[in-house]
Amino acid sequence: MNGGVLRVKHHLVGGFSTVTLCPKVTDHVREEIKAFLLNKANAKAALQMQQPAFDYDEEVEEPRPSQPNLKKRKGPMDKFVAPTPPDVLKGRKDRKDIFGVCDKEERDNACRAIAKWFYDAAIPFNAANYDSFKEALELVGRYGSGFKPPSMYELRVPFLIKEVEEVENQLVEHKTEWAAKGCSIMSDGWRDSVVQKDIINFLVNSPKGSVFIKSVDVSEAVKDANLLFSMLDRMVDEVGEANVVQVVTDNASNYVKAGKFISV
Template sequence: MEADDGVAADTSAGTQMGDPGRKYGKVDPNNKNRRICNFCAKPSTGEVYRLKQHLVGAKGKNAVDPLVDEFGLGDEEEECVVTNVKRKSSSVQGNVSKKPFIDNYFSRKPGDILKGRNGGRQQTINEICKRELRGNACKEIARWFYDAGIAFHAATYDSFKSMLEAVAQFGPGFQAPTMHELRVPLLRKEVEETKIEIENHKKEWASKGCSILSDGWRDSTVQKDIVNFLVNSPKGSVFMRSVDVSEITKDAHTLTEMLEKIVDEVGEANVVQVVTDNASNYVKAGKYLEASKPNLYWTPRAAHCLDLMLEDIGKTKKIKGMLKLAMSLDLLMKIKKPTMGYIYAAMKRAKNTIKASFKREKQYAKAIEIIDRRWQCQLGRPLHATRYFLNPEYYYPNAEEAKKGEIIGAVVKCIARLNPDESIQDKISLQLDKYQHAEGLFGDKMAIRQRSIRSPADWWNAFGDDTPELQKFVIRVLSLTCSATGCERNWGVFQQLHTKTRNRLAQSRLNDLVLLSTIVH
């Protein structure tokens, strides 16, 4: 009786303590140093320690009790095991797993885990729960997209994925930012970080030059006239600001003042050209700007000039649609190239195509007259002729023609205007002879092969080391854009941000949002 009472007391105490060795075993009434398994009644020497080894099937010790799984002990132990060790059927006797027991407490490498998944590994409870949690999270995200009217393609942004990862790392209880935090402190902080990134663009402006792009836009939502200003360089375009000119007289003098402020902010030494609209007030403003800033050029938008040419030609009754089509295909497609070394040659090719489309000169003379008139008053700038001369793809096959007065004269003017230092002008002029006669690296077989393969600026960067001053000048001239498409792209950003429900955005806050959109995306 005493022994039985001792066993009962020990078992009760063990059950309360939650110790598996005492919960699933009892003291042998004939030998208090031995424990008897509650599942198979097999005795184990060494008291509780040996009984625990028997229960979990430690290698080299007593074999695992095959009845353990039937009573749920295996499920209890799985919570502590990182890897999923699959037990054998209860009808099979012997050791459960050949894997050392200590290895169960170390996580596997990601590659091994993926291999296990491919091999049809059974999913754990944790994985099933994670899948359900993700489904619920995706449902809530989708509801927010639908409720706020967010475009579906916003889910492709890297910033969207970064946002979700940051929230997941915070864990439960994350408090979303308030409207005030989004409008003021967080926006201000993001703009400050973006301006730090713009410093890298400013270094590019100093080394390779830049273009200031300006174009007007009509905000139909609130009936405002807005002028956008961007800075373009080989590194990309940077939004500077937009100005509300609804209540300002947009005459040449007012536009000149705005352009001068942007030039001073960017740095006159860094600006090669200012690209604007072709309206008469902008044309006058461009001339005033060239007079006040003697070391840069004003250039009208090439695409707008071409549109005006086509409109003028279309108004001529004798010229049929074939002429308009020929000019559009041959000229406009060429103008879409990213650098400025192609406009002059494309214009020549377009005129030749027009002439070849008709048998008699009377049929195309009017069209050529219209093109020449538009070219001389707007596109016939020294920069275009200089870029044609410095483009190896066009210069070397047409060297004799390129050396004629109009083109070489434009090159001399451009060198003098963009390089105020006379000593630099002299060095560039002397080094230009090497380029014209294909001496040094310019005559290398690789350089000759790649004249029409590389872009003009890349070609000079690769093979112009023998003429450093000329190389720097050419890269500044050839790396620039010939249109204000960056401004046009911002129109879409403005329309997206300045909707009927958000038409009270302050101009400064609207500028900040556009700046973030152009830099981040």
């Protein structure tokens, strides 16, 4: 193809309207080149903010980290407007002398809109403490104005499928760790006072971390030692008997008896 080294970089990173994404580039190479292009663009933008210098012969499209395949159409005004790099947005709170009252007012308006969404959807307030919530807002901020939120269908089907696949891939890594270093099965029962249900949770712990496996509703069952032994025994088989180092349970008498059955 025609073009210089910048065009090759765009080909490897993707997200540019002038070239297609290379189908053979590895993830670490693409991320390294993307970081290089972003750092170079940020340095250029910072220089333009200090001393504006317009280049009428060069037109560069900056890749958006959250939308690698997004095609951006540039207009004539783009030559006179420097893009806002991510570190400028991130560092607003440290530069109150530049943004001042205007920045506080814009943040208040954005926070009120987010709060209203929490109220309308009856979302628990502690959901704001989730790291995923903060990451989502950060990526929306990087995208900039005009972001189109996901539709109900996208939330229910394509994005949900991707999240399930990611969790399954993480579980494969944990299972590899179980086989290599062993693991512990943890079981704990509790009662939901709202819906009046008895639940038993099963988790597996290893040096890589704890993984929730499943919950079992035992509201209609007699929670004696035989039932608990049967469920724990199935969990041992599911995890792999050779991988299980110990079984950790409640100290109630029925759990203690079930533990003795397992150790035999």
